[in-house]
Amino acid sequence: MLGVDAKDKNKNKDQSARAPVCERVQKKLDLRAAAAQRIKPTDLYTLGQRVEDKVAQFSEQPFLIYNDRTYTYKEVGERVNQYANALLARGIKPGDVCAVAVENRPELIFCWFALAKIGAVTTLVNYHLVGKPLVHVLQATNTKVVLVGEECVYPFLETPEAQQWPQWLVPDAENPASDADLAGFDCEFNQDVESAGTQTPDASLRDGIRAEEDMLYIFTSGTTGLPKAARYSHMRWMTSGDVMEVTLETGTHDVFYCCLPLYHGAAATSVVSTALASGSSVFIRRKFSASRFWSDVREHNVTVFQYVGEICRYLLNRPVSAEEKNNSLRCMLGAGLTADTWQRWIDRFGQLDVYEGWGATEANTAVINLDNYIGSCGRIPDWNKTNLRLLRVDAETQDYVRDENGFCVHCEPGEIGEAVGFIVNSPQTGAGRFEGYTSDEATESKILRDVFQKGDAWWSSGDLLRYDENGYCYFVDRVGDTFRWKSENVSTQEVAAELGSFAGLEFINIYGVNVPENEGRAGMAQVVMQKGCSFDPRAFYEFVSERLPHYARPVFVRVGNQADMTTTFKQRKMDLQKQGYDPANFADDLYIKDDKQGTYSAYSDEVLARNDLLPFAGNAI
Numbered sequence: 001m002l003g004v005d006a007k008d009k010n011k012n013k014d015q016s017a018r019a020p021v022c023e024r025v026q027k028k029l030d031l032r033a034a035a036a037q038r039i040k041p042t043d044l045y046t047l048g049q050r051v052e053d054k055v056a057q058f059s060e061q062p063f064l065i066y067n068d069r070t071y072t073y074k075e076v077g078e079r080v081n082q083y084a085n086a087l088l089a090r091g092i093k094p095g096d097v098c099a100v101a102v103e104n105r106p107e108l109i110f111c112w113f114a115l116a117k118i119g120a121v122t123t124l125v126n127y128h129l130v131g132k133p134l135v136h137v138l139q140a141t142n143t144k145v146v147l148v149g150e151e152c153v154y155p156f157l158e159t160p161e162a163q164q165w166p167q168w169l170v171p172d173a174e175n176p177a178s179d180a181d182l183a184g185f186d187c188e189f190n191q192d193v194e195s196a197g198t199q200t201p202d203a204s205l206r207d208g209i210r211a212e213e214d215m216l217y218i219f220t221s222g223t224t225g226l227p228k229a230a231r232y233s234h235m236r237w238m239t240s241g242d243v244m245e246v247t248l249e250t251g252t253h254d255v256f257y258c259c260l261p262l263y264h265g266a267a268a269t270s271v272v273s274t275a276l277a278s279g280s281s282v283f284i285r286r287k288f289s290a291s292r293f294w295s296d297v298r299e300h301n302v303t304v305f306q307y308v309g310e311i312c313r314y315l316l317n318r319p320v321s322a323e324e325k326n327n328s329l330r331c332m333l334g335a336g337l338t339a340d341t342w343q344r345w346i347d348r349f350g351q352l353d354v355y356e357g358w359g360a361t362e363a364n365t366a367v368i369n370l371d372n373y374i375g376s377c378g379r380i381p382d383w384n385k386t387n388l389r390l391l392r393v394d395a396e397t398q399d400y401v402r403d404e405n406g407f408c409v410h411c412e413p414g415e416i417g418e419a420v421g422f423i424v425n426s427p428q429t430g431a432g433r434f435e436g437y438t439s440d441e442a443t444e445s446k447i448l449r450d451v452f453q454k455g456d457a458w459w460s461s462g463d464l465l466r467y468d469e470n471g472y473c474y475f476v477d478r479v480g481d482t483f484r485w486k487s488e489n490v491s492t493q494e495v496a497a498e499l500g501s502f503a504g505l506e507f508i509n510i511y512g513v514n515v516p517e518n519e520g521r522a523g524m525a526q527v528v529m530q531k532g533c534s535f536d537p538r539a540f541y542e543f544v545s546e547r548l549p550h551y552a553r554p555v556f557v558r559v560g561n562q563a564d565m566t567t568t569f570k571q572r573k574m575d576l577q578k579q580g581y582d583p584a585n586f587a588d589d590l591y592i593k594d595d596k597q598g599t600y601s602a603y604s605d606e607v608l609a610r611n612d613l614l615p616f617a618g619n620a621i
Contacts, residue, residue: 022381028370035242036431039235041212046234048117048206058279061252064106065283078198083114085196094119094205097141101125102149104262104286107170111147119206123217124263127152135161140229140438141217151175211235218265220361229438230362235430241273250278257302259288265361271306290314294323301328309336317530338497339375364434364459365421367473376472387432390417408451413469416476420458434459483512484520486551498547504533507563511573513580516614522555528563535559537591537600556581557600560588582616
């Protein structure tokens with residue numbers, strides 16, 4: 001879209017010599033595939049049993065590290081048993097669903113593992129939700145009881161409708177609430193936990209529960225609308241740990257850094273499941289802190305860091321410190337790391353293995369970078385060994401391209417298409433299954449049928465990817481986030497990646513807005529500058545002109561003090577698109593690309609007219 005194929009080759013020309021050599025990558029992929037086959041759908045094996053197995057195996061090994069407190073596997077097991085026995089005494093039974101609204105701290109894991117031990121199901125609650133979205137989460141999962149952290153009581157207090165569910169308090173000494181605020185919560189639950197025995201609950205509680213049955217509900221972090229509850233079976237969650245254990249080659253010597261919210265799939269699966277599988281430790285930070293990151297790494301000898309791209313940018317924007325030198329990190333895994341940020345990270349913080357990947361909370365397929373090929377989210381050496389395909393999409397209509405028989409077409413190298421995963425439904429394997437959502441309607445909406453032949457079924461990701469002649473894959477954008485301007489297709493992701501290194505920039509979000517009497521959408525950039533830095537419109541104009549072709553250059557720039565993001569560091573776009581470029585819709589400073597003046601000029605009717613633009617007239621989404 002922006003000539004990125006050629007640019008990628010230039011950036012990676014020193015790596016191109018090893019591109020055809022893929023034996024090591026395929027060997028690791030084969031190990032991952034074998035690990036994914038260990039647990040069968042019909043196995044009578046659950047997370048509850050795995051917790052007991054790992055506690056016995058790694059009894060004195062540190063498991064959870066929080067503030068100045070370290071819990072060994074044995075201590076975690078005993079604490080989990082206390083919660084499980086208290087829950088049983090209060091009538092929670094196998095098959096019940098309990099919601100857990102607790103911030104990143106050990107008690108969240110105690111509650112979750114305790115529920116698994118007695119055969120119950122956990123709903124992880126985004127504790128930022130209030131009102132209708134919060135009620136929706138509890139209704140969508142048929143929740144019986146909510147375990148509410150003391151630090152999370154206020155969303156429930158602001159949502160009177162949530163009182164229809166019993167709310168059992170999990171105290172938080174760091175964030176005490178007033179007696180008046182706690183009046184509606186069952187504060188005796190903690191007393192029940194403290195007085196409960198540490199003996200292991202009867203394993204017969206889990207009799208008959210298959211590995212393919214629901215263990216966890218994680219809500220997708222969509223940027224619009226009500227979230228959907230993705231189903232996580234015991235099998236899928238444990239398999240994630242088995243696969244990443246062989247990928248990262250983790251063991252008891254490793255310490256994971258957990259700063260992403262545990263109510264989201266990335267931290268709850270990749271970090272916790274992998275650490276449990278391999279006997280590793282997890283350092284839990286309640287919230288991400290850029291200022292504390294490197295001191296945490298040094299103090300706790302952190303070896304594995306799970307990131308999202310924005311977090312890496314925040315850390316790179318910090319002043320250089322002595323603590324970041326000679327750090328203990330040996331690898332990091334995540335998504336959203338642009339090629340520029342990746343290279344800057346290595347140049348500044350040192351060489352390490354970067355496992356950039358692509359997937360989704362509910363995905364039945366994924367790719368992962370196994371050989372540090374900068375900019376790529378993974379490699380597919382042999383398309384016959386993956387259930388992933390890229391469907392060719394018509395750039396004008398956004399419809400799938402069809403062949404003479406009416407079937408979809410797999411992309412050729414360099415073409416951009418939607419990533420889809422063939423749905424495997426076999427009692428012999430869990431790999432390739434699409435477990436869907438608690439809503440049958442939502443599940444069906446993500447399934448494409450009769451794609452390459454009659455009767456097949458594929459999970460639709462809604463993500464656009466491309467791959468090169470060596471099988472390296474690259475994330476391009478979300479379907480719908482790519483917009484058309486001046487008869488050219490513009491990827492918001494690629495534009496943001498190109499402009500992300502502008503001096504003093506803290507955050508940038510690219511999206512398209514309607515312009516009256518113009519085809520397609522004009523690019524708009526939401527910009528936040530680093531503390532102490534101001535936006536220089538002329539310098540930004542020159543930077544944009546050097547980096548992007550004319551059609552991809554943002555026509556509008558709004559400069560504010562705060563990024564509009566979800567709690568899992570995903571950018572919001574829909575609300576911003578609706579606001580358009582009418583300064584009455586927001587408090588940010590607004591600029592217009594002013595080619596005649598060679599700068600971005602402050603918004604005015606005169607500047608609009610000078611650049612043949614009409615005032616904003618509403619945005620059809």
